[in-house]
Amino acid sequence: MRLHAAVATLGALSLPVASADYATTNGPDENGLYWIYSEGLSAAFIPYGASISRLLINDQYGIQRDIVGGFDNASYYEIDGQHPHYGSVPGRYANRIGQSTFEIDGTTYHVASNEAPDAASPNGTQTLHGGPDGWDYRNFTVVSHTNDSVTFSIVDPDGKEGFPGEVVSYITYTVKDYTWDLKMVALATTKKTPIMLSSHTYWNLDGFSNNETNTALNHTLYLPYSGQRVGVSDRLIPTGDILANQKGSVNDFWSAPKQIGHSLNDPEAVGNCGPGGCVGYDNCWLINREEPYDWRDEDKFVARLQSAWSGIQLQVYTNQEAFQVYSCHGQNGTLTLKGTQGLHDNADFPRTIPAYGCVVLEVEDWIDAINQPEWGRRDKHIFGPGDDPYVLQASYVFSINATATPP
Numbered sequence: 001m002r003l004h005a006a007v008a009t010l011g012a013l014s015l016p017v018a019s020a021d022y023a024t025t026n027g028p029d030e031n032g033l034y035w036i037y038s039e040g041l042s043a044a045f046i047p048y049g050a051s052i053s054r055l056l057i058n059d060q061y062g063i064q065r066d067i068v069g070g071f072d073n074a075s076y077y078e079i080d081g082q083h084p085h086y087g088s089v090p091g092r093y094a095n096r097i098g099q100s101t102f103e104i105d106g107t108t109y110h111v112a113s114n115e116a117p118d119a120a121s122p123n124g125t126q127t128l129h130g131g132p133d134g135w136d137y138r139n140f141t142v143v144s145h146t147n148d149s150v151t152f153s154i155v156d157p158d159g160k161e162g163f164p165g166e167v168v169s170y171i172t173y174t175v176k177d178y179t180w181d182l183k184m185v186a187l188a189t190t191k192k193t194p195i196m197l198s199s200h201t202y203w204n205l206d207g208f209s210n211n212e213t214n215t216a217l218n219h220t221l222y223l224p225y226s227g228q229r230v231g232v233s234d235r236l237i238p239t240g241d242i243l244a245n246q247k248g249s250v251n252d253f254w255s256a257p258k259q260i261g262h263s264l265n266d267p268e269a270v271g272n273c274g275p276g277g278c279v280g281y282d283n284c285w286l287i288n289r290e291e292p293y294d295w296r297d298e299d300k301f302v303a304r305l306q307s308a309w310s311g312i313q314l315q316v317y318t319n320q321e322a323f324q325v326y327s328c329h330g331q332n333g334t335l336t337l338k339g340t341q342g343l344h345d346n347a348d349f350p351r352t353i354p355a356y357g358c359v360v361l362e363v364e365d366w367i368d369a370i371n372q373p374e375w376g377r378r379d380k381h382i383f384g385p386g387d388d389p390y391v392l393q394a395s396y397v398f399s400i401n402a403t404a405t406p407p
Contacts, residue, residue, distance in 0.1 A: 027145070032074025034142065034150050040178035040398065046074040049088030049136030050152040050171040052201055054340065055180065060311025060400050065207030066340035067312065069358055084335065085200040088136030089184065090129030092156055092167050094198040095284070095324065095367040097127040098237040102370040104164070104192050104382060111162035116235050126237060129200070131161035136200070140171065149174040158190055165191030165384075178399060184392040192384035194370045197392050198362040202328065205307035205314065208341040208357065212309065214349050215356040216328065217261025220405050222304040223253040226285035226323060230367055234275045236282060238368045240375075251283060257304065257405075260327060260359060273329060280329035280356065284367045287321050295319045296395065303361060308405040316361060318394040321380075324362035331355050363394045 028034050033044035033053055044054035053070040070087055071077055077086060100113040112131035113124035129136065140152035149172065156167040169186035184197045204216050212218075229251055231241030245251040250263040250272055263269055264279055273282040287302050294300065301315040302323055316323075333352040343349045369377040383390055 027142075028074070031072060034145055036146070036148050036150055036173065036175050038148055038175035038177055038179075041175045041180060043173065043175055043180060045150050045152075045173055046077065047139045047142055047152060048074060048077045049085075049138070050140045050154070051077065051089070051136065052087040052173070052199070054338075056340070057178075057312060057398055058400075059207075065205075065209065065310060065312065066338060067203060067205050067207050069202030069204070069208075069335070069353060070338060071336075072338050082335065083137070084202070084331075085129055085136050087199075087201045089171055089197055090200055091135035091154075091169070091195075091197050092161075092163055092186070093127075093130055093194045093370075094196050094200075094362070094364055095129065096237055097194075098368055098371050099125065100127040100162075102194060104194075107164075109162060109164055126235065127161075133161060135169075135197075143170065144172075148176065163193055165189065165193040167193060167195060169197070178397065180396040180398075182392075182394050182396075184390075186383070186390040188383040188387065189385060192382055194381050195383050195390040196365055196381055197390070198324070198364040199394070200360060200362060202353075202358040202360055203305065203314070204358045205305060205312040206310045208337050208353065209343055210307075210309050211343060211346075211349070214354055215261070216359045217264070217356050218259055218307065218309065219359060220257045220259050220304075220306040220308070221253050221325070221359075222257035222306075223285050223302065223323065223325075224304075225254065225287045225289050225302055227254045227288065228286045230284040230286070230322070232283070234271065236274050238284075238366075238372055240372050242286070245285070251281075251285075253285070257306070261356070273327065278329060280327035281325045282327070282329075283325060284364075285323045285325065286366065287318075287323055295393075301397070302363070304403070305359070305361065306403065306405045311401040313399045313402050315397045315399075316363065316394065317397065318363040318392070320363040320365055320392060320394070322364050322366050324360070324364060324367065326360035326362070327356055328353070328358040328360065329355050331357055363392065 035044045042056040055068045114132040115124045115128040117124045140154045143153045144151040151172040166189045172183045174181045231239045231243045247255045250268045273280040303316040305314045331353045335353045337351045342351045
């Protein structure tokens with residue numbers, strides 16, 4: 001293991017270290033949550049999956065809303081059988097790997113399958129979010145915890161889930177004013193291996209408390225640089241095709257903002273998100289920004305999500321070049337809300353997450369690019385000893401009624 005060298009390299013990337021002014025020795029609260037605070041936000045995280053568990057912000061009426069899905073207590077994440085990748089960091093390779101195989105330098109690797117089972121392969125025929133014991137099934141180590149930042153680390157051993165080589169990773173979350181920043185750094189220490197991470201946060205900008213609807217279909221989404229998406233099979237595995245999102249089509253969120261539910265009655269929406277005539281979104285939009293660009297520029301947000309009901313707006317900035325949107329159509333009312341969310345004593349609005357009750361926004365690179373050499377993106381997916389580290393950065397910038405919401 002080359003752990004000491006890896007840590008030294010990661011340290012050179014200016015990962016935050018607890019300072020004497022802000023360091024806390026309080027550790028987690030009674031629910032196992034590590035809290036961080038800024039002027040406009042309070043956020044809580046847990047070591048399991050390096051997951052976000054709370055994000056609190058006041059809405060346009062001054063009412064505090066918890067706008068991310070999760071469980072009340074950190075212990076629930078490990079025992080919940082559904083394992084919805086709740087606010088976690090999927091790894092070491094996010095999204096799907098077709099046929100659970102890939103090739104590096106002429107060697108074919110077979111990784112553990114956990115999706116799309118059939119009679120011949122009861123455990124699955126493809127791999128989702130790193131496999132049945134991916135990173136978001138594991139407890140990270142808390143490296144640093146200050147008033148406004150927390151850093152988690154994980155050492156993923158050679159051969160785990162079938163992936164070659166050891167990977168050392170640090171995940172840092174920071175809040176400042178009305179911004180949540182995240183930085184994910186990973187280093188392959190012993191062999192070439194695929195690495196792609198993301199944040200799998202379940203958003204509902206109404207805090208699941210809207211007394212007019214319990215879905216997020218009223219949220220308005222805008223993807224200004226995403227006129228194209230990755231073409232996929234009915235099992236959501238890339239075909240290699242890059243598809244145009246024609247103006248006015250179901251997958252057009254670039255020509256103008258629109259509500260997530262606006263186009264779901266169109267015939268084109270049937271089968272848009274996978275097998276069984278699925279209606280919704282589980283798609284990978286490409287982010288096509290004109291070079292050169294600084295991803296931090298105020299006008300370079302890659303996604304904007306708004307709720308007219310709460311007035312809360314989220315703009316996403318990132319150094320990544322793709323954006324996955326999942327419309328939570330797979331939820332079925334069995335995931336319970338936290339005590340900080342939802343309506344109480346209202347039979348019309350059960351304290352659970354229904355289908356379309358949230359939306360997942362995942363910054364990442366082009367999905368399954370390790371199996372699409374014609375895309376020419378392997379240098380963004382395959383990392384080895386001596387290579388630059390994998391680095392994902394994103395900023396989630398919140399505001400209240402900052403932009404007019406289209407009808």
